[in-house]
Amino acid sequence: METYDCIVIGVGGIGSACLYHLARRGHRVLGLEQFDVPTDRGSSHGESRVIRQAYFEHPDYVPLLKQAYAGWSALEDVSGRSLYQPTGILVAGPADGEAVAGCRLAASQHQLSIENLSTAQAMGRFPGLVIPQNLDVVFERDAGFLFVEDCVRAHADAALAAGAELRTRERVRSWQSNGGTVRLLTDRGRYEASRVIITAGPWSAHLLSELNLPLSVLRKVMTWHADRSGAMRVENGAPVWFIELPEGCFYGVPGVGGESVKVGEHTRGEAVTDPFTVDRGLRASDLLPIRSMLKQLLPGVSPEPSRLAVCMYTNSPDGHFIVDRYPGNDSVVLAAGFSGHGFKFAPVIGEALADLADAGRTDLPIGFLGLSRLLQKAE
Ligand SMILES: Cc1cc2nc3c(=O)[nH]c(=O)nc-3n(C[C@H](O)[C@H](O)[C@H](O)COP(=O)(O)OP(=O)(O)OC[C@H]3O[C@@H](n4cnc5c(N)ncnc54)[C@H](O)[C@@H]3O)c2cc1C
Structure with missing residues (x-):
């Protein structure tokens, strides 16, 4: 042995x-x-993972995040690879919803810099996004995504x-x-x-x-969509975004170097009984919420996916x-x-x-x- x-x-x-x-x-x-x-x-897997500091899930994560940022940077030095793409993150949702209120709370408790934007200011700065007028918007510059x-x-x-x-x-x-x-x-x-x-x-x-x-293990679908306008590309200043809508929370990662935009829904997901046999195919029901969200929020991006990946969340209560x-x-x-x-x-x-x-x-x-x-x- x-x-x-x-x-x-x-x-x-x-x-x-x-x-x-x-x-x-x-x-x-x-x-x-x-x-x-x-x-x-x-x-x-799935090319990217969002990283941000004004942590709406709970302010207690912020000290850990500061160490995580340092850890990724140290790993970039050790590996000689670029692992992090800074883009900033736009978070939008109801003023009293989980996302925006949580960002503001974490930022105020830990003296993090975030900007409050009107929807008009946000759409002026990020022309690829259409943000419903009744939502509050915050932007955190020190955020982006990791090449997972x-x-x-x-x-x-x-x-x-x-x-x-x-x-x-x-x-x-x-x-x-x-x-x-x-x-x-x-x-x-x-x-x-x-x-x-x-x-x-x-x-x-x-x-x-x-x-x-x-x-509980949940099946989660990520899809990639062609960006006809080019407005949701990193090179054109597009951010990562997370938007809380009545029908669910959606996120997106801008394309880099001509790649398509990646999107997913954070809420919902089918329970997985055996992770070995999770369904990795695309179902019509996967696409319905994504299509309607893209038509509403990212009209310059094709609502039809060019590819997909299935991943799993392992949720604690x-x-x-x-x-x-x-x-x-x-x-x-x-x-x-x-x-x-x-x-x-x-x-x-x-x-x-x-x-x-x-x-x-x-x-x-x-x-x-x-x-x-x-x-x-x-x-
Ligand atoms: C679609 C999606 C989007 C996400 N977006 C984000 C995001 O933007 N930002 C973020 O921070 N997080 C995000 N997450 C969450 C994040 O990716 C996960 O929390 C994290 O990757 C979990 O890592 P892990 O090591 O626990 O699991 P895994 O990476 O799955 O590692 C577990 C490993 O254990 C191996 N294993 C299991 N059992 C055995 C065994 N008996 N013997 C040998 N090997 C075994 C598995 O094969 C697997 O490789 C996302 C997750 C998904 C699915």
Whole structure:
């Protein structure tokens, strides 16, 4: 049986970052991934992930975001790759809705710079967008998007360069904790480690079945659309946008270098019972809300998609991440339930997981992401 200091189960968005932070600390570390790295079968694919700081989901994320921005920048230096495209983000919605009010709250609590724009000012600045007049608009300059697959690749490559081992197309079937060590059974062999970090994305509930975590996996469709006007291109100053409408919250990422505009709906999504068999085809029902949103908000962009990708959200009941030690077992650490907004945090969560594996604690402000809030509610 091969023995390691630490084994990371699942080398996707979060696991690749964790693998890197463990390796750079000098641990003998192995990453086990059931697909390839990166893969288009989990939750970290589709070209881009939005990154922003005036965080409407909760102001407590802002200190972590500041560290995440620094982490991505450091990874750009280590990898020699450009991973971040600054564009700014336009957020629009009802004044008392989740998005705009949440941005304003996070910005005021953390002294972040955001601009309040009238809809006319916003449309003057970003002529590709038509914003309903009854919505409030804020613009945050220090935002943009990450090249998601390149980020995963960069973390994994940096981990390998720092001495990590990585085995792909190897699935962990089960784990068992035996005193101070953890034993893993995969479809190719057996391993032992002092610490195991479980970062399994949509498969988390399977590997953490004893905890009975209230996670729900949702099928999410991203589509790409030709931008006939060119107004929604990065080169022409288009921002990332997030708009809260009565029928749902929609987001979009501008095209870069002639690429098409990517859009998706943040709300809704069909429950996935088995992440291995999620339907990756395009259904007519996927397109209805996207078509009508594009006709309303982005009239210069084709309402018909040129391509699509299907991804999965793994939602916790309160929409906040779960990053903690396994209850009653100091050898196992877990990160799950990233609820459709976790990728941007990968460097800082990777570091927090490495701290938890190393020392059982971290100085990073992740207390609000602890498991106890969910287990207490389940009792
Ligand atoms: C459509 C869409 C849009 C999104 N937009 C944004 C955004 O704009 N900004 C943002 O910050 N976040 C966004 N997110 C959320 C973000 O992408 C996810 O929260 C994040 O990528 C989750 O990373 P993860 O490591 O938990 O999961 P994954 O990246 O899926 O990694 C888990 C890995 O574990 C592997 N694995 C699982 N079980 C096993 C096993 N038994 N053995 C071996 N390997 C295993 C899987 O194969 C997988 O590769 C979006 C998500 C989706 C789906």
